[in-house]
Amino acid sequence: MALKTSYLANHVRTLKPSGIRRFFDATAGMTGVISLGVGEPDFVTPWNVREAAIQSLEDGYTSYTANAGIPALREEIANYMNDYFCVSYKPESEIIVTVGASEAIDIALRAILNPGEEVLVVEPCFVSYAPLVTMAGGVPVTVQASAENQFKIHPEQLERAVTDRTKAIMICSPNNPTGAMLSREEMLRIAAFAKAHDLLILSDEIYAELVYDDIYTSFAALEGMRERTILVSGFSKDLAMTGWRLGFVCAPEEITQGMLKIHQYAIMCASTMAQHAGLEGLKNGRKDVNEMRKSYRQRRNYIVESLNEMGLSCHRPEGAFYTFPSIRSTGLSSEDFAHRLLENEKVVVVPGNAFGESGEGYVRCSYATSMAQLQEAMTRMRRFIAQL
Template sequence: MTIIKTEHEPKLSQGVRRIQPSGIRRFFDLASSMENIISLGVGEPDFTTPWNVREASIHSLERGITAYTANAGLMELREAISDYLHRRFTLSYNPNNEIVVTVGASEGIDLALRAVIDPGDEVLIVEPCFVAYAPLVSLMGGIPVSVPVKAENHFELKASDVADKVTERTKAIMLSFPNNPTGAVLSESALKDVAKVVVKHDLIVISDEIYAELSYDSSHASVPNAVGMRERTILISGFSKAFAMTGWRVGYIAAPEPYASAMLKIHQYAMMCASTMAQYAALEALTNTQDEMEEMIVSYRQRRNYFVKSLREIGLSCHMPGGAFYVFPSIQSTGLSSEAFAEQLLMSQKVAVVPGHVFGAGGEGYIRCSYAASMKQLEEAVDRIDHFLKNTQVGIR
């Protein structure tokens, strides 16, 4: 067979041309090609999915349950999600028309933005933040507007931060607490103040609460619980972080029926439904893994306390994060950019961290380190970082 080649210039969309590849992935790919690496870069639990969860998935396969589920997900799973949200966060959502099971929380974010954003709409994004938010807003034709939070406030969002950025074109705000990358939480009092601004300007809220269970020093303040927020909030969460199920790709959205129905329409065409066997695993996770989850949370808290204390002892300023499993130490005293610091640390000491600038302009001068690693790895990482600081021509020494 003869293949005839013709000239063709790829005709990619302007939106795709504008966005950049993930900065996290670049460092992860670099690290994966090296030996003796300690990776503190990728936000993934180091725990294995509990056996009973894996077994539930296997059992569904053994029974031959391999067909599509309802587009919105298994009714049993939606009911379990509804019960769980009420039990743990005092939230009430109807499993029939206010909950949609998604392919990870990431699809939930995508669906929410597709459902509410028109070209030219401004979306406030609290930064530093997860790297996907601004690119996804841009792909929808929206305009991402950075709302920087300050290190001196432990990266907690203030109502004035939001009010200063609202314009007549502002349609929505994206919140993510506990936060990736800073580990900051949103206190109940701060949420109350932010809610007043949001309600005043009639904004839609997309609240990514994937780390909600990983709150260490106080209970999680869920955004829909604030006065005036439930009717305007799209809550996004999932099973990846708290249940150690990253590879299963199961998440969910909980929202008032008009928003949930709009997202379900998009989900029907884009995904059909989440994986059937993964949904059965998620159902088991919600109903029978409370003890395992609590053990993970205790372990993360211990690692957080050790890691923050150790980083401070070797000369890096670092606030104590209230949630998630990241620390966000300042490296400004070294005189290096966050990119240069991360690259030099990786090449010289084989410790992979993520430069703060990939999480927004406000992240420059910081690095993100995940403590979802064993204590042995964290101890070795601290030793290597200390050696790097002592033996590199940086301003800290």
């Protein structure tokens, strides 16, 4: 009997590979490469956090935890959200510790979406958002932010995209890849839109601690928004814990308990060792977070000035650790620019179109690398631009 043409589900077979990972495969085996591509801190996880994980192993904490996470960690997350973002959650029923923020987004979408329901996805955005909507049975509807508006979305754009099938809006602020951050006033306008259309907001706040020139506001802290916000965050960016794969999600109890069902069957629980490390980070990691933020601010100022000086127009990001300069003045596409820069000067940047169609004409440059590496990368990029 002949085999089927493909055993893969249609929605999986048609998914495009990650634009970030696909590009980085090209760097395999190359030497002397400076990467401004990976969204990962160049810092090592603080020692006291690593030590807490080691101590948990020595103390024999090697079994499963509660599905939702260690109670002490959930309590500390609740304290953290209340102390720093002025929003209150019940640790016993409204917080789940997840395997990174990525799992939190995945189970949130699977918990809220019926087949065919739509999610407004604000672009440019992280590469996983639209695929995760698709894999949850939903339909991603992209709403494109523009450089003219500093890559911030306006309610009028959302109004043009909303339908009677729309269930939620996905927003990341500060944004990956642009570094743009919504002001409180801009958030209030989006919140009013969400209320008017009875929509949820899935708010990716993983970069909330990496804000440089303003005060961060959480969507859940806005009046009337706690009950319609799914707040996703984690430990990867501010505590340099990317490899630990530890995140969390806070939401109203009905939604969180629905997410917990999926988490129970698919994951069981986050790593026990990582949870003990995260607990220490929340309790005693404030000094390290502040030091890292100070360093990122210095690097941001340097790279933005350098990019603008070489003719690559670049807005000043308010948060995260990315710049999103325009490369349109070179006459190259985002893909061509990134590939030629890699081939000629061994500098890695990510083509802007990896983050959606509105990213074409831009590249993402991460400044989560040392100042010495940044300075050398800018020298090479300046030379590359001069040769075009």
